[in-house]
Amino acid sequence: xxxxxxxxxxxxxxxxxxxxxxxxxxxxxxxxxxxxxxxxxxxxxxxxxxxxxxxxxxxxxxxxxxxxxxxxxxxxxxxxxxxxxxxxxxxxxxxxxxxxxxxxxxxxxxxxxxxxxxxxxxxxxxxxxxxxxxxxxxxxxxxxxxxxxxxxxxxxxxxxxxxxxxxxxxxxxxxxxxxxxxxxxxxxxxxxxxxxxxxxxxxxxxxxxxxxxxxxxxxxxxxxxxxxxxxxxxxxxxxxxxxxxxxxxxxxxxxxxxxxxxxxxxxxxxxxxxxxxxxxxxxxxxxxxxxxxxxxx
Amino acid sequence: xxxxxxxxxxxxxxxxxxxxxxxxxxxxxxxxxxxxxxxxxxxxxxxxxxxxxxxxxxxxxxxxxxxxxxxxxxxxxxxxxxxxxxxxxxxxxxxxxxxxxxxxxxxxxxxxxxxxxxxxxxxxxxxxxxxxxxxxxxxxxxxxxxxxxxxxxxxxxxxxxxxxxxxxxxxxxxxxxxxxxxxxxxxxxxxxxxxxxxxxxxxxxxxxxxxxxxxxxxxxxxxxxxxxxxxxxxxxxxxxxxxxxxxxxxxxxxxxxxxxxxxxxxxxxxxxxxxxxxxxxxxxxxxxxxxxxxxxxxxxxxxxxxxxxxxxx
Numbered sequence: 253x254x255x256x257x258x259x260x261x262x263x264x265x266x267x268x269x270x271x272x273x274x275x276x277x278x279x280x281x282x283x284x285x286x287x288x289x290x291x292x293x294x295x296x297x298x299x300x301x302x303x304x305x306x307x308x309x310x311x312x313x314x315x316x317x318x319x320x321x322x323x324x325x326x327x328x329x330x331x332x333x334x335x336x337x338x339x340x341x342x343x344x345x346x347x348x349x350x351x352x353x354x355x356x357x358x359x360x361x362x363x364x365x366x367x368x369x370x371x372x373x374x375x376x377x378x379x380x381x382x383x384x385x386x387x388x389x390x391x392x393x394x395x396x397x398x399x400x401x402x403x404x405x406x407x408x409x410x411x412x413x414x415x416x417x418x419x420x421x422x423x424x425x426x427x428x429x430x431x432x433x434x435x436x437x438x439x440x441x442x443x444x445x446x447x448x449x450x451x452x453x454x455x456x457x458x459x460x461x462x463x464x465x466x467x468x469x470x471x472x473x474x475x476x477x478x479x480x481x482x483x484x485x486x487x488x489x490x491x492x493x494x495x496x497x498x499x500x501x502x503x504x505x506x507x508x509x510x511x512x513x514x515x516x517x518x519x520x521x522x523x524x525x526x527x528x529x530x531x532x533x534x535x536x537x538x539x540x541x542x543x544x545x546x547x548x549x
Numbered sequence: 550x551x552x553x554x555x556x557x558x559x560x561x562x563x564x565x566x567x568x569x570x571x572x573x574x575x576x577x578x579x580x581x582x583x584x585x586x587x588x589x590x591x592x593x594x595x596x597x598x599x600x601x602x603x604x605x606x607x608x609x610x611x612x613x614x615x616x617x618x619x620x621x622x623x624x625x626x627x628x629x630x631x632x633x634x635x636x637x638x639x640x641x642x643x644x645x646x647x648x649x650x651x652x653x654x655x656x657x658x659x660x661x662x663x664x665x666x667x668x669x670x671x672x673x674x675x676x677x678x679x680x681x682x683x684x685x686x687x688x689x690x691x692x693x694x695x696x697x698x699x700x701x702x703x704x705x706x707x708x709x710x711x712x713x714x715x716x717x718x719x720x721x722x723x724x725x726x727x728x729x730x731x732x733x734x735x736x737x738x739x740x741x742x743x744x745x746x747x748x749x750x751x752x753x754x755x756x757x758x759x760x761x762x763x764x765x766x767x768x769x770x771x772x773x774x775x776x777x778x779x780x781x782x783x784x785x786x787x788x789x790x791x792x793x794x795x796x797x798x799x800x801x802x803x804x805x806x807x808x809x810x811x812x813x814x815x816x817x818x819x820x821x822x823x824x825x826x827x828x829x830x831x832x833x834x835x836x837x838x839x840x841x842x843x844x845x846x847x848x849x850x851x852x853x854x855x856x857x858x859x860x861x862x
Contacts, residue, residue: 258735265737269652272644276666276711279704283676286683341578348575363851364583370758370847371589372765374814375836378821379589382596382829413582439559443568464671471673473768474814478821498675498768505678505772511687523679527672534671 287527290520297514303521309484309500311518312507318518320525322484326494327526330405330476331469333490337409338465342416343458349417350424351446362418369414376407377478385479395491399481402490407479408472412465419464423457424450456540463537467530473498497526590840597833605834609780610816615827620835623816625782626695627764627842629805630812633699634706634763639756641703642710646752649711650718651740669708677705678772686773693774695783696806701769706759713755717748750857754850761846765839767814776819779811813839 295303298318306319345365349358380403389396389403396402427450435449451458481493482503495503501519509515608619645666653659681701691697721744729739770776784805811819813835820832 262735262737266652269644269648272641273648273653273662275641276645276669276708277662279669279680279707280665282684283672283680286680287676290683341582344575344578345582348572348579352572352575353579361579361583364586367847368582368586370761370765370843371586372767372814372839372843374765374767374817374821375589375593375840378817378832378836379592381821382833383588383592410582410585417582439561441561441564441568443571444564446571467671471675473673473675474818477768478818498673501675501679502768502771505682505774506776519679520683523676527676530671530673531668534668538667 283527287520287524290517291524294514294517294521297517298521307486309495311515312504316514320497320522322486323495323497323500323522324525325486326401326480326484327470327496327498329401329488329490329494330408330472330480330496331466333402333405334408334412334469334472335462335466337406338412338416338469339462341409342413342461342465343420345413345417346420346424347446347451350421351442351450365414365417368410369412371411373411373472373474374478376411377404377475380404380407380475380479389491393491397481397491397493399479399483399493400491401480401494404476404480405490407475408469411472411475412468415465415468416461419461420454420458423454423461426457427453456543460537460541463533463540467533467537470533471498471526471530473502477502497522501526593833593836593840596830597835597837600830600834601837605831606838610778610811610819611780612778615825615831618831620813620816620838622779622782623811623813623835624838626779626810626812626815629695629783629810630698630702631760631764633695633806634702635756635760637699638703638707638710638759642707642756642759643714643752645707645711646714646718647740647745650715651736651744666708666711670712674705674766675768675772677701678769680704681769681773692807693777693809694807695810697773698770698775698810698812701773702763702766705766705769706763709759709762710756713759714748714752717751717755718744720751721747750853754854754857757846757850757853761843761850764843764846765814767818770812770815771818775811775815777809777811779809781808783808783810813842 303318303320305321306317307321308317308319309322310317345361349361353361381399384403384406385396385398385400389400431449431453432445435445440449476496477499480496480499482495482499483493484495484500485492487494501522504515504519507515604617605619606624607621608617609622610620611618649659649663653662678701681697681704685691685697685700686693691700725743725747726739729743734742784801817832817835817839820828820835823829
């Protein structure tokens with residue numbers, strides 16, 4: 253019955269589904285094309301060396317200067333601060349959930365932790381601005397500015413805890429039981445088994461989770477825009493107002509910058525930098541993760 | 550190999566004490582993360598409570614009179630945005646997942662597509678905003694419209710939907726496919742009548758979670774220029790009250806799609822970034838409404854998952 257018709261229909265559906273899969277490739281191509289074409293126009297005006305190694309970022313006010321280092325420095329300050337919050341909490345949570353906690357506690361804790369990742373970042377930004385800075389940081393450290401890197405780093409750290417805890421938990425549970433039993437047989441305590449047997453065996457998973465969390469912290473936008481300020485500055489003092497790459501992109505897009513102007517092109521150059529940094533970190537994390545998966549099969 | 554036995558001191562008591570301290574510390578940090586979540590929710594709801602009223606949901610945003618301001622246009626904007634985003638992203642995401650799980654040969658192209666999707670899921674959302682600004686707003690001249698926003702958000706969540714849908718498809722036992730093929734079904738018939746229905750609950754959970762993520766996305770919408778004062782809902786500039794004919798309905802729909810819009814996270818950002826405390830109270834109230842919507846969506850996703858687990862066990 254209609255063999256040809258049926259074959260045509262099957263082929264059409266096959267092609268349609270392939271086209272859907274191709275959308276993702278086109279998205280990547282679009283991102284690279286858009287960022288590259290405007291960045292090339294930008295780098296005809298500003299030399300790559302000035303951009304990458306300049307220490308003053310003032311693209312909107314004369315005398316202009318296009319050194320991206322203050323933005324990268326601000327981003328790193330927030331991202332490293334976020335990791336300092338997230339790695340201890342995430343790792344401790346993962347160790348507790350996989351090695352110590354009774355099953356009922358896991359069942360409650362895991363979804364609650366997932367909620368942390370599901371809260372919109374704008375909410376974290378508001379929380380940092382309205383609670384962390386005035387109620388926690390300023391009473392403890394009076395020199396804290398209204399906008400500061402520390403408050404953004406703390407809330408982003410909380411936000412990426414689930415990224416670390418759930419990946420580390422998976423990595424710990426992938427460690428074969430025999431390794432633990434062996435250590436217990438040698439009269440190791442639970443602490444020693446957790447930190448000297450399970451943790452080293454799952455180290456690549458822990459490293460990969462920290463890298464993925466780092467990439468998320470670097471790309472995070474709204475919390476830093478609201479809480480970390482708008483003053484590009486090369487500093488390692490987290491109590492000062494700084495500006496990250498993402499916050500700069502938002503700042504420009506809020507104003508009325510005409511397409512084709514150099515201010516407009518800066519968001520593509522900064523966006524390209526951001527894209528390449530996060531892509532590199534994600535690729536390294538995936539490589540590390542693949543290695544760890546092969547370990548015990 | 551001559552370790553003197555007298556050198557070995559087990560010190561078990563001390564080691565166990567340290568172990569207990571460590572366990573307590575781990576529990577403390579685990580609970581600390583949950584405590585901060587609770588503090589966040591309580592702070593926001595307490596700060597926003599004075600503004601939360603029916604008026605807040607029904608009124609338009611106002612720059613001059615914060616006590617009269619509401620988020621009606623933002624709520625409708627978000628509903629239009631999410632509806633259109635779902636319309637664009639779900640078919641494409643599910644289609645791509647079906648292709649990768651059921652059709653794709655294991656060759657270089659397939660591996661490239663899979664790697665590409667994994668990397669797209671890690672691209673910062675603001676980069677999608679830059680893409681949307683350059684392609685939809687400027688190049689295709691769709692302007693700061695509902696459709697620009699929905700297309701941008703769609704690109705953002707398609708990788709998330711693909712990953713969730715692939716997991717759901719992979720969980721369908723191979724024997725179901727074998728049985729369908731054995732009865733002479735074509736590949737599409739097998740997928741359409743057997744694999745998709747079995748994978749549906751898992752896919753729905755993934756889709757709802759992806760959409761709830763896109764509701765809170767602020768940065769891409771700011772990039773495409775959505776942060777403007779908008780005191781009408783999409784379709785609000787349509788002249789007639791209610792479209793009477795099919796043609797009228799189509800016209801109303803296309804007016805709505807090309808209208809300027811605001812959305813809940815955008816309105817919250819606008820209020821939160823103003824210096825006056827009255828606006829901060831409005832921002833907190835807006836966040837409370839946004840969190841309620843997200844809680845409802847997440848609860849639905851969890852309920853769908855629980856329903857599936859009960860059915861399969």
